[in-house]
Amino acid sequence: MTKEEKLKQVCSQFTFKGIFDEAEPYGDGHINDTFKVTYVDDDKKPTQYILQRVNHLVFKNTVGLMENIEHVTSYLSSRITKEQQAEGYEILTLIKTKGDKSYFQDDEGNFWRAYVFVKHATGHTFAEDANMLYEAGKAFGQFQHLLSEYPAESLIETIEGFHNTIWRFKNLKHAVHEDPLLRADQCREEIQFALSREEIASTLVRGLESGAIPLRVTHNDTKINNVLLDDTTGKGRCVIDLDTVMPGSALYDYGDAIRSCGSTIAEDGENLEDLKVNFEKYEAYTKGFLEAMGRNLTPQEMKWLPLAAIIMTLECGVRFLTDYLEGDNYFKIHKENHNLIRARNQFKFVDEMEKQLDVMTEIINKYWR
Ligand code: ADP
Ligand code: MG
Ligand code: MG
Incomplete structure (x- = not known):
């Protein structure tokens, strides 16, 4: 299986909307493997997602880690105010798998998770100002x-x-x-x-x-x-x-x-x-x-x-x-x-x-x- 086929297969486990278009490495993180995934609908309108393979050598209790993230993000979503949202502030949001879980474990033991893609925003490595x-x-x-x-x-x-x-x-x-x-x-x-x-x-x-x-x-x-x-x-x-x-x-x-x-x-x-x-x-x-x-x-x-x-x-x-x-x-x-x-x-x-x-x-x- 090529890398692309593998990614496509992993993507098929998640509740992404539309059909798979492409997956490419994304961002400058040093810990996890991060991909930007694009799905398209019938009109070829694209929707992007973040797909990550969690570094399970660094994070040994990956299940516990995913539970932390699940609990904290859903709590944050319930607490964020309308004013904060109006200012453009958003909460990182997990996309569930088709089995209604927050992660997918492949047959090599890798843990994968997906997030809503935050559009038109960047994580800068260095603060110029x-x-x-x-x-x-x-x-x-x-x-x-x-x-x-x-x-x-x-x-x-x-x-x-x-x-x-x-x-x-x-x-x-x-x-x-x-x-x-x-x-x-x-x-x-x-x-x-x-x-x-x-x-x-x-x-x-x-x-x-x-x-x-x-x-x-x-x-x-x-x-x-x-x-x-x-x-x-x-x-x-x-x-x-x-x-x-x-x-x-x-x-x-x-x-x-x-x-x-x-x-x-x-x-x-x-x-x-x-x-x-x-x-x-x-x-x-x-x-x-x-x-x-x-x-x-x-x-x-x-x-x-x-x-x-x-x-x-x-x-x-x-x-x-x-x-x-x-x-x-x-x-x-x-x-x-x-x-x-x-x-x-x-x-x-x-x-x-x-x-x-x-x-x-x-x-x-x-x-x-
Ligand atoms: P690492 O632990 O490897 O640093 P991150 O979760 O920070 O992993 O993700 C790596 C990079 O991917 C980030 O620096 C950012 O550029 C991008 N990224 C992560 N999550 C999102 C998201 N939800 N929307 C858009 N970009 C994201
Ligand atoms: Mg990071
Ligand atoms: Mg990190």
Whole structure:
């Protein structure tokens, strides 16, 4: 069977309307295989769908993951207001299989799912202007706001211990101790940088455990390309990529968004003298997020927002460094020492944010309501 025939066969399992026309790879996702599928009616009028093969090597409990998505998307659809819809905001919508299920498992064990295609909208990899980040922050804030009364503990953890910084540090220490490729001597300074912040890094995990901050439904992949922005108006249209939706903290989502968009250079940029906090972008994302979600956050969550950006960046650096020490098994590398370069970059960003904590706090206070 050719690839095209295979896709056509998978499509035939779903309740798509009309007849199959074509299926082509789509988007720039790194985790799942995504296709844009076109069906046509009798008048040759096309309807598009998104078809995805879920990466079941990353997501081992795919059935549980699909249940999370089913529950959360149907809850969101029941909560979205007419005003939000009038603004063009929509909820990612699953298309059922002919057997009325949210996924189809083929005979090779692959899981397939389908979504309504969000038209005339794009997930941008890079935010050229601050307004894009304002819109992304607002869309993720809206997402959390709509889910603020959802019983988070009823969802499964699709990746166990995803933001368990205590466990992430344990893994780093283990990698330093084992040092299978004798790389530790090359990065003593970086190891020291991380380990000296181990205590503070556990703040959010401990905060959740003690109840100091509430357990919430979190997206956990709040990169800008996971919000589709309208091609004409630039407004946030739809939050996508719900594989990592699970119980967590609102601070994870805010912190990780700032980690991924708030620096003046790329995540693996090496000119560290140029790496600063990009305050224009920081403020834009923060404004959007707090406009939509601010009133739901507790004073403790508000207080820890800037710290969350530091912790999430530190955690990411620790993961890059651990992977470097272990021999680059998890993150794909495209050049020599790539994971070490990434770790250094994240740690420099941590260092910059630590120095700018007062300014970051001031910006948050400006939008606190
Ligand atoms: P990954 O986990 O691989 O990033 P995503 O769910 O983010 O997978 O999908 C990959 C890409 O496919 C997105 O970046 C986006 O461009 C596109 N995409 C996903 N869902 C939709 C949708 N419902 N409508 C339009 N485009 C979509
Ligand atoms: Mg994505
Ligand atoms: Mg994803």
